[in-house]
Amino acid sequence: MKTQKTILLVINPIAGGTDKKPIIEAFKKHVSQNNDESIIYETTGKNDKKAIQDLITEKQPDRILISGGDGTIREVADAIKGESLKIGLLPSGSANGLATNFDIPDSLEKQLKIALGEHFIAMDLLEIDGFTCLHIADLGVNAQLIENYEKSEIRGKLGYLIQAFPTLINNDFPFEVKIECDDETCIEEGVLVAIANANKFGTGAKINPTGKMDDGIFEVLVFKNFSIKGILETFYDDVQLDPDFVKVIKCKEVSIHSKKPIAFQIDGEFMGEKQLIKAKMTDSKLTIAIPKSFNP
Template structure:
């Protein structure tokens, strides 16, 4: 068994200091007789540096301390199921960890990151961009753009921007969705491409989502006023009212009449009028909590 582990830390993820995490991971590795190679991201040529370290040391495991964007970046960089990726969620909104029911203490998270209980998860390709968790166009993407331009981080920052976006966002847009040999023309405030169930805030947007089934869901929110928003926040997706429609598929195309805000895994990607979407089955091997 390969006892080398590459430890990738995003020092600015979530706006919190990572010293305690780094110290705890080092202590666990030392106690377990594991050689730890630590790399802190800088935002410049990180993928190239991580890939070089991976080829030099050939670790059996890569542990990531960061948010969903950092985790996704590691999956894209390594592109192999051979290495186990352990995660220590430390971003602003750790959607992947929330969806996989990770515990909240660093000690428990580290134990899982070094454990051999794994899951091979899918990703979604959207216009060639890989999405690990949840991506969308419309209201939430607009909110994320505002969040990125704001000064308050964490769930409070998301909450402030959510209220601001709901009260001042642009009206609904028209979209044509082609999937499973059928076409749907619909008005929408937001369309989600979901590989899993929950946003990092804990809000369930896709009750039937599974990260390893070779499928994804398109969740169309036709209306998203305060009433519908409140139901979603409380975990009651109003799928029987006509306000929400869910399509399960492995490939789709979405075309909008006007440019619409677009985000992938919590990172704003600009505006788009066409999305070509397909599932990428079993792209990454994650260490996950035992049942």
């Protein structure tokens, strides 16, 4: 009977532009205190999915901890599809949208306790144009901001802030889209169209207050204009978004068509300009360790 656990840490060494040595050292210390075995895999950007799968086959880890941004989590999620593995989050990316949605604290020590704890959510996973989506994808101004951020040399939230003003000023929005969602078809005009499994962007802005990450459906949100009042309200927990500011459609599958190519992003990663987006809820779940206080 196996008593010693094997904990695999998948860490992105360049995520967020920060030194990852303190995370590795704290991880090793925490795991050794429980007399468990620690394994560390540093991503390279080349064949990481297969390398992670090979490690899982060889080492049979009891849990996988992930240190990086949402892109690193997506990589692991794709690698473990079909497996019953549980994961924990040690967020170290630029925005960390998924961790923000689960109220993961900033303290590394607290993150480790949560990641190795016994409170979980079986989170839904979306598929958008063949890619896994964890929390939010969108067309429009936010995706344009992410594209501008990726082209800049300044990382972190400061980089997003610096790019926000030119992005808001220099754009061709609003744009028109045709949305075919389950049994509903509509034509809407807006500055941002989001496909949301979660509540918040990595900045903490709550754009989808009624969304739940384990209910088997997602929301399509059309933000109709640059409402300063509406944007500010997204930072409050009890937000009730004005229907004149945003239209919300709940569905399990959607097709979104734009007359012109529009900037598009998935989980904080710019995916190019798109005219047609297809998204659907999958049968897969991702079991994630969460704080005791989190209410899904």
